Amino acid sequence: MHEDCKAETALEILIGKWKPVILYHLFSNGTMRFSELHKAIPDITKKMLTSQLRELEYHDIVHRKIYPEIPPKVEYSITEYGQRLTPLLQTMGDWGSAHERHLKELYGEDRPAEPLNLKKETTAVQ
Amino acid sequence: MHEDCKAETALEILIGKWKPVILYHLFSNGTMRFSELHKAIPDITKKMLTSQLRELEYHDIVHRKIYPEIPPKVEYSITEYGQRLTPLLQTMGDWGSAHERHLKELYGEDRPAEPLNLKKETTAVQ
DNA sequence: CCGTATCCAAGTCGATACTG
């Protein structure tokens, strides 16, 4: 962490392959059960869903309400504090959309999937 | 990538352990040579500095100007398009600062470094 | 239903040495 650069703090909290989608669903739908989230994001494993939710919970962005029943029932929602993420997510989303258009202008429709010189060439095939 | 969630696009571009610091220095200082950046961020390796700069260059955020001299001289700067990142970085920075204060309120000064239940416990010792 | 535990593959990053 580099003291002066608080933008890193924001990144650290939002990164994690699934956090943005999870937040997207919770912001859109309000309260959701674990299984509902899982249905909404079919490709995530339960392990990942759990861990990402726990991290968001630690940061007071997501609230976890446990109903002591059998079978268990757990509901997730955005905390009141978590609502303050809205402008940030909005700004990120806007920039992201604009940037996709910009890349299209730069490289054309068939943009060559990140020719990042130093990364592996994924050896074509498949 | 999940179509509806363009915030992911922004994350994808900004992540990379060093990109925020690099941008911070380039935004603050204007044009910088490779070696100046390296001095400003001593812990980064040349490999990492190069790769992060190349990714930013691909996204038209950073411009790379090569002087065909011996010894070589390369200057990096934020492109005009790259300036559009300013509001995003600002918003991220603001949220990051506010969030650090919030965590302090929640967990006190000696906040217990992310008790993320599912991550390894680094087996104490050392 | 809502998770954990375990194991493994892939990716990321750092250290180091070398080059035009």
Next chain:
DNA sequence: CAGTATCGACTTGGATACGG
């Protein structure tokens, strides 16, 4: 000076099976 090349440690995420 400004990189590349190579290797290995560490981290992250996915598959699968099991538990309260």
